[in-house]
Amino acid sequence: MNPLTQGAATVASPHAHGGNSVARCMLDVQLALTPATLFGFWLYGWPAFILWVGTIAACLFWEAVCLRLQGVGRVRETLFDGSAALTGWLLAMTLPPWAPWWLAVVGGFIAIVIGKQVFGGLGQNVFNPAMVARVALLVSFPLPMTAWISPLPLHALPAPELLDSLRIFLGAPIPDAMTSATWLGHAKTELMRGVDLLQVTGSDTAPPLPWTGLRAGSLGESSAVLLLAGGLYLIVRGVISWHAPLALLAGLALPALIGHSLDPARYLAPSVHLLGGGAMLGAFFIATDYVTSPNTRSGQLVFGFGIGLIAWIIRSWGGYPEGMGFAVLLMNALTPILDRFVKPRVLGRDRRGRPLDLPEREGT
């Protein structure tokens, strides 16, 4: 257009780079997820592993389809930048570990196509793709999405072999003896039946204490301690900042503390809130999603606290036992607004963007 700007391939400074890359960030996050995931495989056996592979494969498949339809040149390179695989991994962490294949495929479709690509691909989506998929699946298919498995190592029944596991993945019914409720689900059902929480936690039917991780739930639910460790690794590596996770946990724990001290029969203890459900996964892996969280540290604090608070409200008063997914989506919707209003102060300007006043000086 402008002849003045036409020229040889001119490159501006800087002529150096820190070496960070998108693929490396994604790899670090995947590394941080690994311990919790392996623990989940041990807990729930082969079906969980097959589901994990299936979900990631589904996400990659849908990503490839989208890229092909858009006519993108280097499909392979974009496909393996790690983002689609990470979305699939995170989605797998939130599904019931013995979920059938079509949940994985439909979930991958919702996450990648509806959650990400229709917005314009990587970096353009408003909502966290994995959470979009999880919530859409939960609302559409409530039954298979709440078919939780009690941990195999605690079970009298033998763990399914690889072939049986494949059958389960392909839709074979799960034996009733295997199923169980999640901790939060159990508490919610009992509360709805009118049983107060003191009795629930005291009774024999209660699942074991949450912090060991030996309990029913998704991969990202049971191994809270390992997820916490993974999150701390990410913070130390500088991949994520501590602001959103800490604010989220605070937003969950503070109201829980107040509620529990006021009425322990009605409100769960903060420790249950923190270790149960998707709190840790949400705090360190979902709320820290680059694309859908605010850019500034202060914005991330508000964002995290909002998720925690909304999740607590849904858990305590809502119809669902767990509200992390909904809370994340609600705050995702607020992110552009947070980004608009929570901006860093420019050096030499006040918060409103006006130049700072000159200090009083002698002789001037």
Next chain:
Amino acid sequence: MRLTRLLKPFSGRDWGIHPDDHKRPAADAPLRVMPLPARLYLPVQQHLGGAARPTVVVGQKVRKGERIADAQGMVSAPIHAPTSGTVVAVTDITAPHPSGLSLPAIVIEADGDDVWGTLSPCPRPFELAPQTISERVYAAGIVGMGGAAFPAAVKLDGAARARVDTLVINGGECEPYLSCDDRQMRDFADEVVEGIRLMLRATGATSALVGIEDNKPEAIAAMRTAAAGHDCVRIRPVPARYPMGSEKQLVQVLTGVEVPAEGLPADIGVVVHNVGTARAVRAAVVEGKPLVSRLVTLNGNCMNAPGNVEVRLGTLAEDVIAFAGGLKGDGLGLARRVLGGPMMGLQVPHWRVPVVKGTSGILALDADEAAARQSHPCIRCGRCVQACPMGLLPLEMSARIRNDALTDAVDLGLKDCIACGCCAYVCPSRIPLVQYFVHAKGELSRQDRNRLRNEATKRLAQQRTDRLAREAREKAEAAARRRAEREAKAAAKTDTATAGESA
């Protein structure tokens, strides 16, 4: 150390970056003085502001230190012959600039005698009036030696007028690879301190704070020794962090006061000069020598012998590299030629560009260092926001500029951007953020120029229309007048005729 690194993510506001500084071994190599090259190419524009006007003609003999181009305008600097010899041409040469465009330069063929013209040294410089000091600095053609090349005398005068109380001396040298200021302080600490004291006198400031990054312990020690006994010069180690050497950041770290946006450090009673400038000021005031040479760092993985070289202004980078040991494998593997530091330096198309007053480094970077990779979409990780020392939102600004919404980018603070490169350095998607900002700033000023030009054109067209109308009117009036005169004459004739008849 390990613990602080672990705790770093938990510490408070963290502007800037901590790049690998690549300063050693170049910083530790002893300073070399480059012998006189055969020809020197002196561009008339080596500073911010108006280009200098050549005062010599082709064939003229000049002596070392003789003025060969006059300053033009308020903000400008004269240029002096770096050696004795003959002016062989005033011609266009490739500018030390990424555009690869040319600019006029005075070419001097050295006669090898290298004799100074008449100098007017000043044995007792501290008895000079402040105004005289800055006049001598002006006459010596000294500009900011840190890279911005703003005429030093203009800054000294402005500071004296604004009655600053603090002189901040920038020995930060936060740019990776560069060590010429480090060398300056290690080898010429006494001269630097004397220059600082002269600048204190010229500006009327009461104290000088010399900020030196703590990765240069030798320079700090040398400067401390040199400054001992001069209470007005205080050496202040500052943490190594890029861009510590940026004016606003250094002032804030050293004085604790923020320079208001759209303002100058002088607004808060501070003026900032570089250590290299201080030494040049001393040479100009005490010895009467104009600025004809400077220290240049040669560095980069492709350089055979990294180190610092004292180079005459106008020497081609090619000659400097040849003197300093050449490139590894004769430039095989060379990915980028840079003048200045890697963070803010200028890419040049070839090495046949001259060293000018603001050239602090000549870098021969290999592909790994230059890190030229394909860019990917922004993932909004916000690292650029964290790194930006000005508190801007680089990702938002670049997105606006990509869609040509330049005014939106200005609203987000584009004018506050100092182009330090922190954002692009940390970007995992390797988006050339600085290029977006530099492009936008250039495009905005181009639009401003075009607007002014359009207005001028309209004014000229209007004036022409008015002129044509006026001319037509005047013509008509003149014709009418002549007709009237003619008629009057005719009438008079008949009158006199009748009068004659009647008489």
Next chain:
Amino acid sequence: MLAAVSSLALLGAALGLLLGAASRWLRVEGNPIVDELTDMMPGSNCGQCGFPGCGKAAEAIIDGTAPPTCCPPGGKPLAAAIAAKLGLTLDLTTVADEGPKVAVVAEELCIGCCRCSKVCPTDAIIGAAKQIHNVMRDACTGCSNCIEKCPTDALAMRPTPITLQHWVMPKPALHYRGMPCA
């Protein structure tokens, strides 16, 4: 049912009346976009477009009787700006535009006849009779009206030299993913 239908009908009628009244009372005289377009044009009224002045050309472009590319001094940038303003799609490759140009006098050929300076819309050509003329680069709009008036072919259009002060860093090329970015 009747109440709903009648209330809707009433509402429609009232709003229609309101709109009709508004269109009458708040009517804008003249087309405001003509002024905006005129402001964008070079403003030298050089007449190369075939219209008497930039204002008339702007009207013609809006009417559709002239293409947005009709202004040679404005060149491609102006054509693109007008097309963007009017929401037109434009094939800019057909526009012959080698960038901004200025008229330059070959001093050895100029005989000082003053014919060129008479047609210059901005009085950018200086020089009296029998004196070598010169073009003031800053004032020349590049309309090339003067070229054909010169009896000795001393005038030629040359591209405006790009100087260091006028150079603009190119916008980064969008090469990732080969995807259109807008």
